[in-house]
Amino acid sequence: MTLLYAFGSNGNGQLGVHHVKDLNIPERCIGIPETESLVKVVGGGNHAAALTKTGRIYMTGDIVQSTTFHIPTWLQDHVWIDVACGWSFTLVVSNQGHVYGFGIARSGELGTPLPSNTNNKDNSTELVAIHLDTKIVSVACGWRHAIALDDHGQVYGWGWNRHGQLGEPLSQKPYIQAPRLLPFISQPPKIKQITCGHTFSMLRAEDGTLYGFGSNKYGQLDIPDPMKSRHISTGWHHVAASIATNDTRSYQLYTWGRNDHAQTVPFLYPVDQFVCGSEHMLAVHHNKIYAWGWNEHGNCTSDKGSVLEPLEITELLPKGNIVLLGAGCATSWIAIDTFIV
Structure with a gap:
């Protein structure tokens, strides 16, 4: 059986453990x-979502006003293939390739005109269709911007663009309401994976090449050269990418960007899985879990403000196979297939 465990910041019950205390x-x-x-x-920001193989999405936290995971009523009539959470909004993709969103949209995050009152919380629990004339396979959210990948390897973006995180030239209008195809080089590569930081975006092409745009204040767009990655993940201001090793099941991890909490210190072991939180990291090596980086809310399990080198936390969890890592804003989740004795 699969069990999900959580630790870290628990504002509005976003960990889904039936209370609101940090862990x-x-x-x-x-x-x-x-x-x-x-x-x-x-x-x-203060909510979380879990997607299952059966196409269901369970949620907890402020948007659904719950301290435990459950399926919101507005998500019960579709089969879902992807979900992504921004600061105060969520995007979902149906098995038909349609994108919907809900939450608070102050910068066009839901692909609709902004309300005259930017504090308006109307439609926070109403599914809003985001119109794209293509079949979408995945979505990613930054703080207040979003990008979507279609089945042809093309990327679309909308929302906040003050830092160029949607690939558009900076202008007096800091947001893009209607989704549009991201401008690219003359012969666009086929993109296989998309991810967003706080105010930047990162794409991984079919050949492993990485592309980034938006804020580069902390060097998060300074992609190591050469870099042919197998997988990428982004925090608020840092990036993690893996490349293949001789062991085809494991990958070498590279990190760059902001490092004020040691979130980009080297991880010396090959990784089986990894994920970036806002300012921390989780990684799995041979079924052992490690955490490092910002830890103010306990999201790396220590009692220190920052964990300055990878800390093994395996013994804090039940025995089993680690099947999934999840992370958010000072939040961490680990899914385990427990051993049956």
Whole structure:
């Protein structure tokens, strides 16, 4: 059976453990049936979402006003293939390739005209269709911007663009309401993976080449050369990427960008999985879990403000196979297939 554990910041119950206290020791999440197999867990400002292989999305936190995971009523009539959380909004993709959003959209995050009152919370629990004339396969959210990948390898963007995180030239109008195809080089590569930081975006092409745009204040766009990555993840101001090693099941991890909390210190072991939180990291090496970086809310399990080198946290969790890592804004989740004795 698959169990989900959480630790870190727990504002508005975003960890899904039935209370609102921050945790530096993992606790089991409540509400997701043990029979469900998880494929993704993501966190936003004070909310989280978990996607299952059966196409269901369970949520917890402020948008759904709950401290445990459950399926919101507005997500019950579709089969879902992807979900992403921004600061105060969430995007979902149906198995038909349609994109919907809900939450608070102050910068065009839901692909619609901004309300005259930017504090307006109308439609925060109403599914809003985001119109794209193509079949979308995945979405990614930054603080207040979003990008979407279609089945042809093209990327579309909308929302906040003050730092050029949508690939558009900076202008007096800092947001883009309607989704548009991202401008690119003369012969655009086929993109296979998309991800967003706080105010930047990162793309991985079919051949492993990385492309980034937006804020580069902390060097998060200074992609190591050469870099042919197999997978990427982004925090608020840092990036992690893996390249293949001789062991085809494991990858070498590279990190760059902001390092004020040691979030980009080297991880010396090959990784089986990894994920960036806002300013921290989780990684798996041979079924052992490590955490490092910003730890103010316990999201690396220590009692220190920052964990300055990778800390093994395996013993804090039940024995089993680690199947999934998730992270958000000072939040961490680990899904485990527990051993049956």
